Amino acid sequence: MPLGSAPFGAPFEGWPGPPGPPIGRDWMGDVDTLWTYLIVGVVILALGIGFAVSLLRGRGGPEREVEAPTRPAPRLDREPTERDAGTAAPGGPVTTEGPAETLPPVAEPLPTLERPESARGRLQRLRARLARSNSALGKGLLGLLSRGRLDEEAWEDVEDTLIASDLGVEATEELIASLRTRVKVDGTTDEATVREWLREDLLRLVQPDMDRRIASSRVGTRPAVILVVGVNGTGKTTTVGKLARVLVAEDRDVLLGAADTFRAAAADQLDTWGARVGVPTVRSDREGADPAAVAFDAVKAGIEQEVDVVIIDTAGRLHNKVDLMNELGKVKRVIEKLSEIDEVLLVLDATTGQNGLQQAKVFSEAVDVTGIVLTKLDGTAKGGIVVAVQRQLGVPVKLVGLGEGPDDLAPFEPADFVDALLD
Numbered sequence: 001m002p003l004g005s006a007p008f009g010a011p012f013e014g015w016p017g018p019p020g021p022p023i024g025r026d027w028m029g030d031v032d033t034l035w036t037y038l039i040v041g042v043v044i045l046a047l048g049i050g051f052a053v054s055l056l057r058g059r060g061g062p063e064r065e066v067e068a069p070t071r072p073a074p075r076l077d078r079e080p081t082e083r084d085a086g087t088a089a090p091g092g093p094v095t096t097e098g099p100a101e102t103l104p105p106v107a108e109p110l111p112t113l114e115r116p117e118s119a120r121g122r123l124q125r126l127r128a129r130l131a132r133s134n135s136a137l138g139k140g141l142l143g144l145l146s147r148g149r150l151d152e153e154a155w156e157d158v159e160d161t162l163i164a165s166d167l168g169v170e171a172t173e174e175l176i177a178s179l180r181t182r183v184k185v186d187g188t189t190d191e192a193t194v195r196e197w198l199r200e201d202l203l204r205l206v207q208p209d210m211d212r213r214i215a216s217s218r219v220g221t222r223p224a225v226i227l228v229v230g231v232n233g234t235g236k237t238t239t240v241g242k243l244a245r246v247l248v249a250e251d252r253d254v255l256l257g258a259a260d261t262f263r264a265a266a267a268d269q270l271d272t273w274g275a276r277v278g279v280p281t282v283r284s285d286r287e288g289a290d291p292a293a294v295a296f297d298a299v300k301a302g303i304e305q306e307v308d309v310v311i312i313d314t315a316g317r318l319h320n321k322v323d324l325m326n327e328l329g330k331v332k333r334v335i336e337k338l339s340e341i342d343e344v345l346l347v348l349d350a351t352t353g354q355n356g357l358q359q360a361k362v363f364s365e366a367v368d369v370t371g372i373v374l375t376k377l378d379g380t381a382k383g384g385i386v387v388a389v390q391r392q393l394g395v396p397v398k399l400v401g402l403g404e405g406p407d408d409l410a411p412f413e414p415a416d417f418v419d420a421l422l423d
């Protein structure tokens with residue numbers, strides 16, 4: 001068969017041709033060879049295209065992984081904080097549940113953490129506020145006692161000033177009896193001397209020997225647990241936030257529990273306070289969730305994350321006293337399934353006077369109050385409430401709120417307090 005008439009075409013001129021019998025002698029053999037070349041060519045082409053495509057896709061690889069992670073990141077019930085990234089100082093990074101797995105990097109910028117003011121000396125800084133609002137007590141007493149001859153009318157004025165400061169009847173009578181004796185024995189009304197008497201007597205009434213430390217160190221293998229209670233509006237949530245700052249300034253690793261589920265905004269408020277200093281908040285997304293369950297979760301997280309102290313905010317607004325007390329009792333019982341409660345802080349608004357004392361009585365019936373936080377002492381001339389509430393409950397005032405600023409909560413120091421009253 002002539003070359004040009006080969007049914008499936010012929011090799012180009014000069015094509016050496018495959019080894020074997022000469023072309024054209026066995027056309028069936030030629031066709032087989034042609035098919036072999038064709039198939040090999042197609043396979044090589046396909047492989048080449050496949051390789052090129054995989055190279056191109058390889059360049060876009062990591063971005064695809066971020067867009068479509070194989071498993072969602074473990075969910076935190078809060079905004080991520082610096083601790084989640086493992087960069088916070090005390091206590092190391094917060095761990096989350098679930099098996100260790102490399103997760104895609106979080107692109108969100110980390111919040112800048114604030115450095116709270118050291119707790120020491122805070123009352124000194126805030127002393128002027130205390131002195132300003134309580135000048136009626138200090139200056140009034142000094143003025144009365146050093147004005148010369150003290151007749152019955154003058155002593156009645158002293159008594160009225162003390163009662164008006166919410167010192168309470170019993171403490172007022174004690175103080176007047178002591179002052180009368182000193183005036184009688186000494187016979188002097190020199191202002192410096194009278195100031196010193198008052199200082200001594202007031203300090204004695206404030207009971208400087210009471211233990212005002214706040215449980216904030218780990219107990220064995222578990223964190224200290226602080227429960228914060230009080231009527232709504234007294235400054236409870238604010239106090240929990242400020243207390244977290246006091247403890248962070250003392251290098252404590254803190255975790256907050258938002259068990260005030262009655263008011264949804266309270267959890268957000270707490271979250272914000274915590275995030276500012278890198279402290280995580282355990283909360284529920286559901287308004288009206290069971291506060292005992294949130295408190296339980298918070299203590300559980302605190303144990304797992306090996307923090308130093310868990311502080312739990314509670315609700316203070318319920319339909320009636322019985323509801324409130326039942327709820328607090330339940331929160332307490334449920335926490336105690338995991339841990340003892342080391343501290344129950346009762347927050348009282350110093351401006352509410354007798355009302356505050358009544359609240360103190362009710363709360364102390366439901367939980368064992370171990371310390372009092374007196375808020376809003378900056379806005380009242382009723383510094384005497386410190387004495388009255390300590391006497392009524394037999395527990396110390398441990399902290400005082402002296403303003404709305406984040407570091408306006410100070411450990412209560414009796415001597416500084418009395419000095420401020422007499423400034």
Ligand SMILES: Nc1nc2c(ncn2[C@@H]2O[C@H](COP(=O)(O)OP(=O)(O)OP(=O)(O)O)[C@@H](O)[C@H]2O)c(=O)[nH]1
Nearest residue numbers: 232233234235236237238316375376401402403404
């Ligand atoms: N002047 C002054 N204001 C304070 C002080 N402590 C708290 N406050 C203010 O009191 C108001 C009420 O505070 P919250 O912390 O929301 O009160 P709460 O007791 O948690 O109230 P609920 O969450 O409704 O139960 C806020 O405006 C605080 O800024 C303080 O020591 N001095």
